[in-house]
Amino acid sequence: MSGLSLKYEVPGDDFTRAGEASSDVKRKLKKLGYDPDAIRRVAIAMYEGEINMVIHAGGGQAFVTIEPQRVDIVLEDHGPGIADVEKAMQAGYSTAPDQVRSLGFGAGMGLPNMKKYTDEMTIDTEVGKGTTLKMTVLVNHKS
Amino acid sequence: MTVQELAAALSLTVLAGEDGFDREITGCYAGDLLSWVMARAESGDVWLTVMGNINAIAVASLTDAACIVLTESAALDEDAKKRADMQEIPILTTEQDTYAMAVAISRLLPEAAP
Numbered sequence: 001m002s003g004l005s006l007k008y009e010v011p012g013d014d015f016t017r018a019g020e021a022s023s024d025v026k027r028k029l030k031k032l033g034y035d036p037d038a039i040r041r042v043a044i045a046m047y048e049g050e051i052n053m054v055i056h057a058g059g060g061q062a063f064v065t066i067e068p069q070r071v072d073i074v075l076e077d078h079g080p081g082i083a084d085v086e087k088a089m090q091a092g093y094s095t096a097p098d099q100v101r102s103l104g105f106g107a108g109m110g111l112p113n114m115k116k117y118t119d120e121m122t123i124d125t126e127v128g129k130g131t132t133l134k135m136t137v138l139v140n141h142k143s
Numbered sequence: 144m145t146v147q148e149l150a151a152a153l154s155l156t157v158l159a160g161e162d163g164f165d166r167e168i169t170g171c172y173a174g175d176l177l178s179w180v181m182a183r184a185e186s187g188d189v190w191l192t193v194m195g196n197i198n199a200i201a202v203a204s205l206t207d208a209a210c211i212v213l214t215e216s217a218a219l220d221e222d223a224k225k226r227a228d229m230q231e232i233p234i235l236t237t238e239q240d241t242y243a244m245a246v247a248i249s250r251l252l253p254e255a256a257p
Contacts, residue, residue, distance in 0.1 A: 016222055019201035026205065036186070036207070043205045044181050051178075051198075104194045109178035116182065 003067035004028075010050050010075075012059030015103060021062045022046035025073075029066065038139045041117040042071050045135050048110045049075040055100050056080065057131065071137045073118075078130040085123055089115065144168050144252060146210045146233045149189065153247055155212060155235035159224045163231035166209045170255040171248045173241050177202045184208055189248060191241045193217035195234070200226040210234070214241045 006028070008021035026043040046062065053060040057079025065072045082088050088095075089111050096106030115121050118135040125131040147164040150157060169187030174180045175194050184190055186207035192199060195211075195218050203211050210233035213219060219227075219234055227234045237244060249256035 016197050019198070019205075023201065023204065040186065040205070040207060047201060047205050048178060048181065103196060103198055104175055104177040105198070107176035107178045109176070109182055113178055113182050 003065045006064040006066070008062040008064070010053045010059050010062055010077075012054060012057070014059075015051075015054060018050050018054040019047050021064075022050055025064050025066075025071075029071070032066070034071075035139055038071070038137055042073070042137045045114045045117040045137065046073050046075075048113050049073070049133055049135070051105060052110050053077050053079070055096050055105065060130075069139050071139065073135045073137075075133045075135075076130070077132075081127040081129055081131055082123065082125040083127055085125060146189075146235075149210070149248070149251065150233075150235050152251055153237065153244070155237050158213070158219050158234040158236055159227040160210070160231055160233040162228070163210065163233045166233070168209045168252065168255070171245060171252070172208075173245055181206055191244050191248075193241075195219035195223055197223045197226055199223065200230065200232060200234075203227075203232050204230050208232070212237060212244060214239060214244050 011017050022043050029039045057077035060077030063074040087093050091112040092108040094106045094108035100106045119138045120136040122134045146166050168189055170185055172184040172188045173191040175192050181202055184206040188208050190208045190211050191214055195213050200223050213236040216238050
């Protein structure tokens with residue numbers, strides 16, 4: 001069946017607006033009566049992705065599909081791409097600039113958190129072209 | 144114990160989010176790196192931090208924390224205050240440091256202490 005499809009513009013370099021998309025998805029899932037654990041996992045994974053797009057890619061777009069048993073999130077940007085995905089997946093590895101660290105980001109936990117909180121995650125990235133990140137949270141399955 | 148009872152017991156000053164005062168506290172987490180906190184903090188936690196920016200409010204909301212306690216009188220940004228009021232996330236403040244607060248909370252909430 002086709003679920004509820006949502007699309008968001010994630011602004012670049014605006015940390016005050018980062019998180020609007022994930023907050024909105026969280027609200028909608030709550031209204032729809034989804035399991036709190038699934039909501040938490042979707043919201044955290046998506047927020048990390050949004051922050052990554054703000055820090056590294058100058059913004060991008062988020063596409064979310066909500067179905068009864070799963071939530072799919074696609075984050076698409078036209079930023080610099082990820083040169084070494086394996087490194088980027090390591091907890092603690094970060095290329096975030098210093099001013100971002102002073103805001104409390106740049107712990108090198110973004111991608112590891114997304115992986116931790118989702119049931120499936122794939123990264124399609126090309127240096128100089130951009131990154132597309134796909135994540136799936138299965139609703140009645142605790143990861 | 145509710146957020147309001149915690150604030151009274153530890154003489155914490157309220158900066159924002161009074162509408163969330165009835166929230167039940169079930170644990171505590173301390174940390175300032177937001178992604179780290181997002182990975183570890185649990186629903187119902189008191190979050191001890193010096194991060195008073197708008198992103199901290201987002202993290203508290205996403206992790207479903209019961210409240211934020213800003214330790215060592217760390218500043219709360221104006222836009223963060225507005226967001227906390229809107230999302231009904233209580234923001235409390237204390238002159239004490241994070242360690243002292245964590246110890247005090249573990250005495251108040253022995254069942255939630257590690």
